[in-house]
Amino acid sequence: MATILVSFASWEPRFIMGVTHLIKSGGIDKCVVIYSTEYATRTAPNRTELQIVAREHNVELNEIPIELETSIASWKQLVQELPQYATGGIDVLFDISTAPREPLWYTLHILDALGCNMRWVYHHPGAYTKDWLSRNSQSPRLILKRSGIALPGKKTCIIALAGFDHERLAQLIERYEPIKCFVGRQTGNQLDNPSRNTGFNEAFVNQKEIEVFDFNCYDASNDAVQSLLNRLPIDIWEKYNVIGAALGPKPSAITMFKLTQIHPEMGLVYIPSGEYNPEYSSGIDLNKTSCGKIDRLVPLVLENLKPPSVPLVAHGADNLPV
Amino acid sequence: MNTQTTQANPFEYDAALNLPADMLIDWYIEDHNFARVLRTTRNVLINGHRGSGKSMMLIYNSLRFQKLRHERKQHEFPPQHVGIYVPCNTPLTHRQDHELMPIGQQVTLSEFYFVMAIVEAIAEAFEAAPVDFLAEDYIILADELRAVMPNIVINEASSVFTQMRRNVKNQLIILQQSLQQGILTEVEYNAVSFYSLVTPILSALKRTSIFKQAHFSILIDDAHDLNLHQKMLLNSWLTYRDHSVFSFKVAVAGLRTHNLRTLSGGTVLEGHDYLILDLEQPFQSEESNYAQFAKAVIEQRLAGVGLEGVAAENFFPQAPEFEADIEAANASVAQEYLKAKGWDNLSDLTTDQKKSVRDHVYKYGRAKYFRERKAKSNLPTYAGFDTLVHLSTGVIRNLLNPCYQMFDSLVSKNEPVASGIPTGTQSDIVKSKSDEAWEQIRRGLEKVVEGCTKEDADYLCNLLTALGDYFVKRLTNHKSEPRILSFIISEAESENMKFLENLFRIAQEAQLLTSVVVVLKLVADVRIISLLIEFYGLYLDWMCVDSMEEPQYQAGSWLMPHVLKNQLKAMLRAESTLNSLD
Numbered sequence: 001m002a003t004i005l006v007s008f009a010s011w012e013p014r015f016i017m018g019v020t021h022l023i024k025s026g027g028i029d030k031c032v033v034i035y036s037t038e039y040a041t042r043t044a045p046n047r048t049e050l051q052i053v054a055r056e057h058n059v060e061l062n063e064i065p066i067e068l069e070t071s072i073a074s075w076k077q078l079v080q081e082l083p084q085y086a087t088g089g090i091d092v093l094f095d096i097s098t099a100p101r102e103p104l105w106y107t108l109h110i111l112d113a114l115g116c117n118m119r120w121v122y123h124h125p126g127a128y129t130k131d132w133l134s135r136n137s138q139s140p141r142l143i144l145k146r147s148g149i150a151l152p153g154k155k156t157c158i159i160a161l162a163g164f165d166h167e168r169l170a171q172l173i174e175r176y177e178p179i180k181c182f183v184g185r186q187t188g189n190q191l192d193n194p195s196r197n198t199g200f201n202e203a204f205v206n207q208k209e210i211e212v213f214d215f216n217c218y219d220a221s222n223d224a225v226q227s228l229l230n231r232l233p234i235d236i237w238e239k240y241n242v243i244g245a246a247l248g249p250k251p252s253a254i255t256m257f258k259l260t261q262i263h264p265e266m267g268l269v270y271i272p273s274g275e276y277n278p279e280y281s282s283g284i285d286l287n288k289t290s291c292g293k294i295d296r297l298v299p300l301v302l303e304n305l306k307p308p309s310v311p312l313v314a315h316g317a318d319n320l321p322v
Numbered sequence: 323m324n325t326q327t328t329q330a331n332p333f334e335y336d337a338a339l340n341l342p343a344d345m346l347i348d349w350y351i352e353d354h355n356f357a358r359v360l361r362t363t364r365n366v367l368i369n370g371h372r373g374s375g376k377s378m379m380l381i382y383n384s385l386r387f388q389k390l391r392h393e394r395k396q397h398e399f400p401p402q403h404v405g406i407y408v409p410c411n412t413p414l415t416h417r418q419d420h421e422l423m424p425i426g427q428q429v430t431l432s433e434f435y436f437v438m439a440i441v442e443a444i445a446e447a448f449e450a451a452p453v454d455f456l457a458e459d460y461i462i463l464a465d466e467l468r469a470v471m472p473n474i475v476i477n478e479a480s481s482v483f484t485q486m487r488r489n490v491k492n493q494l495i496i497l498q499q500s501l502q503q504g505i506l507t508e509v510e511y512n513a514v515s516f517y518s519l520v521t522p523i524l525s526a527l528k529r530t531s532i533f534k535q536a537h538f539s540i541l542i543d544d545a546h547d548l549n550l551h552q553k554m555l556l557n558s559w560l561t562y563r564d565h566s567v568f569s570f571k572v573a574v575a576g577l578r579t580h581n582l583r584t585l586s587g588g589t590v591l592e593g594h595d596y597l598i599l600d601l602e603q604p605f606q607s608e609e610s611n612y613a614q615f616a617k618a619v620i621e622q623r624l625a626g627v628g629l630e631g632v633a634a635e636n637f638f639p640q641a642p643e644f645e646a647d648i649e650a651a652n653a654s655v656a657q658e659y660l661k662a663k664g665w666d667n668l669s670d671l672t673t674d675q676k677k678s679v680r681d682h683v684y685k686y687g688r689a690k691y692f693r694e695r696k697a698k699s700n701l702p703t704y705a706g707f708d709t710l711v712h713l714s715t716g717v718i719r720n721l722l723n724p725c726y727q728m729f730d731s732l733v734s735k736n737e738p739v740a741s742g743i744p745t746g747t748q749s750d751i752v753k754s755k756s757d758e759a760w761e762q763i764r765r766g767l768e769k770v771v772e773g774c775t776k777e778d779a780d781y782l783c784n785l786l787t788a789l790g791d792y793f794v795k796r797l798t799n800h801k802s803e804p805r806i807l808s809f810i811i812s813e814a815e816s817e818n819m820k821f822l823e824n825l826f827r828i829a830q831e832a833q834l835l836t837s838v839v840v841v842l843k844l845v846a847d848v849r850i851i852s853l854l855i856e857f858y859g860l861y862l863d864w865m866c867v868d869s870m871e872e873p874q875y876q877a878g879s880w881l882m883p884h885v886l887k888n889q890l891k892a893m894l895r896a897e898s899t900l901n902s903l904d
Contacts, residue, residue: 071418072418072422075422079505113504114505135769136768136775137769138773139772141418142416142417142418144418145501145502145505147416147419147498148413149498149502150414150494151495152442152443152494153443153487155339155340156413167770170770171772177337179339179340209336209340241413264499274775275776
């Protein structure tokens with residue numbers, strides 16, 4: 001069956017190296033590259049190079065320009081363009097490596113709504129810059145179509161998978177003033193994680209409303225989603241308005257998306273960055289590539305927003321019940 | 323002093339919504355002026371920084387807490403002024419799906435969310451604080467609800483509020499579920515307006531035997547979080563002239579920049595449509611309302627852990643050596659003045675002469691102390707309740723935060739707390755808070771303030787550093803005590819001001835600048851911007867010599883150093899400005 005590769009253009013080497021690697025591996029008939037108009041000039045060299053690669057391998061290449069600045073603009077552009085290339089039952093491989101979380105979630109939602117069979121892949125860079133990665137963060141915003149089900153009278157609870165940028169987490173807490181937070185702290189020594197995590201413990205550990213636990217944010221398997229669920233009190237879905245944030249490594253956005261498939265009452269929140277470092281990362285480490293699939297779920301019956309009496313997620317990688 | 327003090331930290335601080343109810347009631351300081359304004363049947367806009375106590379004030383005056391106050395403090399219940407608390411910083415308010423719709427539908431959906439939140443707040447209030455309605459009262463309420471909420475099912479009249487809340491919940495769940503489906507944004511729901519739903523419900527409550535004489539205050543908290551349509555809707559409601567049944571009390575952070583337009587394109591007017599209760603009050607004077615309020619807060623907290631009757635000034639004492647040094651400097655300045663005037667003995671002087679000496683000492687005494695301190699001497703001890711109040715810049719959370727850490731520091735070292743916080747501990751925490759603030763400024767405010775670029779952050783870091791250097795220089799080189807609470811930018815051109823105003827907004831959001839007061843001077847094309855520099859976290863030596871007077875804002879009577887346009891530019895570029903500023 002035909003497979004469409006969807007990717008998000010970046011100036012990072014891992015974008016062109018990763019997509020080229022996937023195309024050369026075979027099985028890709030069509031490639032859809034989403035790119036931000038704000039960074040069009042910066043991504044132009046990689047996009048031009050991709051055109052050559054696609055032509056060499058007889059892969060149809062299509063581009064979707066979107067404006068990252070507002071949720072509305074990027075949603076409208078994606079919802080207008082993506083259905084032209086992806087239809088129900090088609091296999092879609094989504095390279096999430098360089099996709100900002102908001103268009104990433106929009107893309108997943110649209111593909112899910114269209115009935116596509118979705119797999120995702122994430123390419124690790126060879127190294128990140130030692131300098132800043134992104135800055136000038138904007139107001140947090142809820143994701144269209146995944147804003148959850150909020151009820152007045154309930155207090156707010158945040159579930160966040162946090163990476164090294166703990167100031168984003170602090171910003172989120174400051175903004176929504178949650179009564180309770182569950183924070184998955186990135187584990188491991190990947191990419192200088194411990195040094196970038198400096199200040200995390202001082203800021204969040206032992207804060208009375210914040211429960212911190214270790215979590216491998218690169219693992220977005222169904223088992224990982226289940227382990228995240230196991231960390232959360234079962235009554236939070238009924239008790240609070242729950243907001244989910246993926247502030248850690250990119251696969252954590254998949255984990256949170258899967259969580260909204262199980263608990264659509266949870267809203268996803270995104271904190272846009274106004275600026276990304278032109279030297280964000282270098283190289284690609286294909287040995288560390290993460291991948292998985294996202295099964296379509298029958299949404300829970302939400303009549304009473306009661307927590308499920310049995311776990312909805314079966315154990316075993318990527319084996320969510322349909 | 324009571325030595326049976328528990329180790330519970332009395333200076334616990336948290337968002338008012340997250341505080342346990344009994345704690346909030348114990349900690350709240352009744353202020354007759356505020357209470358009077360909140361009891362008015364007119365609309366009131368409450369302005370205050372984050373942490374200034376707006377939410378606590380509204381929650382304390384909500385029906386649930388009116389009931390708890392009745393049980394704990396024998397306050398009137400059922401009250402004749404009923405508070406319905408409606409928080410706005412909720413994920414429901416932050417939804418943005420309405421923006422996918424045509425403009426008319428955007429307004430309708432925004433109003434639906436807002437009205438549903440108010441109706442839910444009414445239902446929740448009466449569920450949490452049951453009132454002894456008569457059977458005929460319930461019939462009045464049930465009939466009205468059946469009329470305005472067509473889908474509501476009320477089998478037992480006494481369950482009207484529960485059914486009302488469930489109805490709201492069901493409508494919101496169904497609507498939000500449908501918004502999640504597919505890729506189109508088409509939803510069906512029963513559009514409602516404030517006047518079609520909230521007004522009839524409140525009017526029905528007013529017809530009951532319990533609330534015939536009552537007035538309902540809709541307490542809207544964090545109105546700055548409403549979306550644009552909701553802000554304009556609320557403003558339109560504020561123009562509703564009939565206050566016989568209800569009025570609004572609206573808490574806003576940053577009233578000066580708050581949108582005051584109505585849906586019809588008009589503007590709500592202070593005095594006409596609403597009164598202002600401004601919590602951004604002067605805080606420099608020991609006699610200021612804020613200082614007295616801060617003292618009451620601290621002493622109430624101390625009483626809560628068994629330290630009844632302990633004065634805040636005694637719990638947070640001033641450093642004796644610092645007081646002695648200041649006294650010595652004052653005495654020296656007085657002697658010099660007497661000698662220069664040819665006056666022999668203070669006790670022999672006339673009343674006017676004595677006042678003249680006092681004024682001279684006030685102006686030059688503290689300056690002499692700082693001027694004559696050895697260059698390598700340690701930093702002064704920053705202690706004393708007045709100093710802490712001053713550092714908090716009019717925001718109670720900024721007062722409680724260091725107090726909490728001081729108390730915690732003692733407890734963690736197993737040191738006694740009942741006798742007060744030693745001056746060394748106070749000073750250590752103040753300096754540590756200051757270091758944190760400077761560290762944040764130097765690391766870059768772009769990481770903590772939304773919409774702040776790296777360049778903005780660099781400019782502000784340069785400006786604050788340069789101002790600090792400048793004030794230190796004034797302090798150590800000038801004979802008189804510099805008035806350093808504020809600085810003025812004159813000759814400001816509009817293009818420069820646009821740039822500067824953005825920087826000042828960022829500084830305010832980072833709570834490094836407390837307020838920006840714009841005074842239009844009666845000279846063509848000259849705008850004077852007076853900035854009140856916040857000292858919280860910025861411990862510089864000049865901090866201790868500020869005038870403790872309220873700043874003067876009258877044009878022509880400036881006592882503060884003027885910073886001209888070019889000098890400010892130099893500061894922003896981090897160039898040496900010390901000479902040019904003289």
